[in-house]
Amino acid sequence: MKKLWLSGLLAILIIAAVGCGQKPEASPQGNDSSSSIQDPVAASPDSNGGGDNAGQGQNGQSGITDPGTSEQLQADITVYFTDNDIMDLKPVERAITYTDANDKYETAFKALQMADEGLISLWDKVELNALDFSKGQLVIDITLPPEARLGAGGESLAIEALKKTMFQFDEVDSIEVTVDGEQLESLMGHVDLDHPIAR
Structure with missing residues (x-):
């Protein structure tokens, strides 16, 4: 009975460890992919010396067409x-x-x-x-x-x-x-x- 209980506890710990181990791995991958998309947007205002709107204007399709239509x-x-x-x-x-x-x-x-x-x-x-x-x-x-x-x-x-x-x-x-x-x-x-x- 003790062996069965210890085996069950060990199985739960292994499942928990595997589950916890996967979450941190999945999270950085998600962060890496989103930061690679956001980095050019974040870098653009710095290079232009402008704020958020300047970054959007340089990168998004709407940013390219906005100066042509609104300004x-x-x-x-x-x-x-x-x-x-x-x-x-x-x-x-x-x-x-x-x-x-x-x-x-x-x-x-x-x-x-x-x-x-x-x-x-x-x-x-x-x-x-x-x-x-x-x-x-x-x-x-x-x-x-x-x-x-x-x-x-x-x-x-x-x-x-x-x-x-x-x-x-x-x-x-x-x-x-x-x-x-x-x-x-x-x-x-x-x-x-x-x-x-x-x-």
């Missing part, structure tokens, strides 16, 4: 070019797509750099370093390589093209143009440059 905006704008005579400005209608105010002005500036066939952009060789809009003022920092410099007529038209393009946005009251972070008396050496250029 993507469109506008019809006018940009200004000149012809081979460089005597006057020619307006050209463009449709732009943007996500926020800074992106809108940057996209408009880039549109100003891409002339239609038969026209010349007065800003195509200019390098845009930074652009920021705050409290009605648009600050544009550029680099002017030698090939971007124009004569007096071209410089005057370039400034006018920039003004007409950016002042079509009602919220822009002034434009501050700097070259490599510096306020210059003249953009290209021929025409006075106001700081800022007022509407």
Whole structure:
């Protein structure tokens, strides 16, 4: 009777040990698989410097389509070019797509750099370093390589093209143009440059 009781107790202990042994093994496997899925999501906000929403936006399918549907905006704008005579400005209608105010002005500036066939952009060789809009003022920092410099007529038209393009946005009251972070008396050496250029 004692042997039977001891055998039963031993069997119960073995079953309990096997059962307990399997649970810890199953649990880490579950944790490993879930952490391998969650790690990219957890890492994404750290790499982007954003919060939870930024991580979701980068990884999930909804995150890819959300910027396109909820934040993507469109506008019809006018940009200004000149012809081979460089005597006057020619307006050209463009449709732009943007996500926020800074992106809108940057996209408009880039549109100003891409002339239609038969026209010349007065800003195509200019390098845009930074652009920021705050409290009605648009600050544009550029680099002017030698090939971007124009004569007096071209410089005057370039400034006018920039003004007409950016002042079509009602919220822009002034434009501050700097070259490599510096306020210059003249953009290209021929025409006075106001700081800022007022509407």
